[in-house]
Amino acid sequence: MYDQRMQLGRPGRPVYEEARNRKGKCPICDVGRVRQVDHHLPKSVYPFLAAVPINLLPICGDCNREKLDKAPTCYAEQALHPYFDDMESDRWLRAELITINAAGEPYEIKPSEIAEDWRIEFRVDPPSSWDEQQEERVKHHFSQTYKLNEMYEDQAADDIPGLELALEEVFEVGGAQGVRAHLEGIARTRAHRNKNSWMVALYEALAEHSWFCSGGFRQIAAG
Ligand SMILES: [Zn+2]
Structure with missing residues (x-):
């Protein structure tokens, strides 16, 4: 389903292109340049989200390689989404x-x-305002999912x-x-x-x- 959608002229392509063409640094690591589009929730597990804009995250090649098709099995394993999870307010x-x-x-x-x-x-050194779940999730994102x-x-x-x-x-x-x-x-x-x-x-x-x-x-x- 996903591969069909990615063919030129089929629905889904403009969304993919838009995400891929965003300029700037990778929102995950802040090191690499945005080169690829990650399916935040993997298309192998969530094919119906393959071309949904909020599930397409422009990231760098290194982060994309680390993440591969890792699919979360619990809350703590859910990678943070830089547009929806506030990763910037707290120092961590x-x-x-x-x-x-x-x-x-x-x-x-x-x-x-x-x-x-x-x-x-x-x-990851969480502030005292974080609960245990949030702490586990950021730690997993940092050292397991992306190996930052x-x-x-x-x-x-x-x-x-x-x-x-x-x-x-x-x-x-x-x-x-x-x-x-x-x-x-x-x-x-x-x-x-x-x-x-x-x-x-x-x-x-x-x-x-x-x-x-x-x-x-x-x-x-x-x-
Ligand atoms: Zn990156």
């Missing part, structure tokens, strides 16, 4: 810089120490080395305090557009990390 995304010691364990590093390794973790934690960790790993030059200049003038203020400023600026952007979470996490601000950024930038 946080990140953390985790330093790793020689034994491969996460540990709290002191300013003068050298980190064996490091990673950034992104997680993995996408953001890759983004962060690519982004951090490029900070070194700017942070070095800031550090020379203002030390660790200057670096912290600089990172907080970037986070605040980014939050105007999307307070749950991976960059806001990342830059806040870096600003909060004493070791990173007091020179650890050099080690991280060096890889």
Whole structure:
């Protein structure tokens, strides 16, 4: 049924085209460009919704691949719909810089120490106004349906080395305090557009990390 509808000139095609042609960034991850149209509820399970406009969501290729035909089996597994579920009013995304010691364990590093390794973790950190169901649903959306934690960790790993030059200049003038203020400023600026952007979470996490601000950024930038 769906494939017939997608043929040129048949009902359903204009709706599909309109959704596919919307410009801009992916409303799910805020990273990729909109390239494909996701059937929010999969057409394999809900063929009667195949060309219903509200079920057609323009998203990026990465998000579409992660979601595939995942069909929710309960409320908590229902992916959020960016046009119908309010994902922007509350702050729910946080990140953390985790330093790793020689034994491969996460540990709290002191300013003068050298980190064996490091990673950034992104997680859903719900406000107290959310009930348990809402929390489960956003967590499922984030780390199961779209695996946004993995996408953001890759983004962060690519982004951090490029900070070194700017942070070095800031550090020379203002030390660790200057670096912290600089990172907080970037986070605040980014939050105007999307307070749950991976960059806001990342830059806040870096600003909060004493070791990173007091020179650890050099080690991280060096890889
Ligand atoms: Zn996406």
